[in-house]
Amino acid sequence: MSEKLLEGYKRFKEGYYAQNREKIRELAQDQRPSYVLITCCDARLEPSRIFDTEPGDLFVIRNVANLVPPYEVEGSYHGTSAALQYAITVLEAPEIIVLGHSRCGGIRSLVLDPDKMEKDSFISRWMSIVAPVAKLADPDKLNDPKTFSQCEQAAIGFSLRNLLTYPWIASRVAAGTLQINGWHYNIYSGALKKVHDQDTISTIVEASDDASAD
Numbered sequence: 001m002s003e004k005l006l007e008g009y010k011r012f013k014e015g016y017y018a019q020n021r022e023k024i025r026e027l028a029q030d031q032r033p034s035y036v037l038i039t040c041c042d043a044r045l046e047p048s049r050i051f052d053t054e055p056g057d058l059f060v061i062r063n064v065a066n067l068v069p070p071y072e073v074e075g076s077y078h079g080t081s082a083a084l085q086y087a088i089t090v091l092e093a094p095e096i097i098v099l100g101h102s103r104c105g106g107i108r109s110l111v112l113d114p115d116k117m118e119k120d121s122f123i124s125r126w127m128s129i130v131a132p133v134a135k136l137a138d139p140d141k142l143n144d145p146k147t148f149s150q151c152e153q154a155a156i157g158f159s160l161r162n163l164l165t166y167p168w169i170a171s172r173v174a175a176g177t178l179q180i181n182g183w184h185y186n187i188y189s190g191a192l193k194k195v196h197d198q199d200t201i202s203t204i205v206e207a208s209d210d211a212s213a214d
């Protein structure tokens, strides 16, 4: 099965690597990425292909549904938070982008089965970060891709808001040395859309209020 990968590696080593040997060896000394990209594990997303970037440009953090958990200092193991801390406080990357996408399996399962997801599963625990997003979906419009797109974009808004709960992110944003943005990529059409977090956040807050009123 892995033969396809090894054949690809051979082409890379003899092609791209050979043609860019000096640049790659220089990069081996240090990394100074311009962007921290938080995106989904989805196999159909290829960030360096979508943005036509070079090695060293993107510091990529991948997890299910491209979520950012809220800042917390106790609890369990924090893979995403640890990667963020390294990228921001050590590498001093100047921009964070949360890149969501259409047809996201994580968001879809949250919307379709918010109660049926196994309570002790890693996925349901992780997706609970954006639990109110499920309330945005109109049950009569679950065949409409726009329903899920709205939830995916709302989840991006949630993550943008959670980013600001990290003190070393909030202080840099306030000082103007760090930018944060949210984008939604359509894996079918190739369209890329900026997520206006303020609109999204107000929608989420209303949805959360509705949820607590239930």
Ligand SMILES: [Zn+2]
Binding pocket: 040, 041, 042, 064, 065, 066, 101, 103, 104, 105, 106, 107
């Ligand atoms: Zn996804």
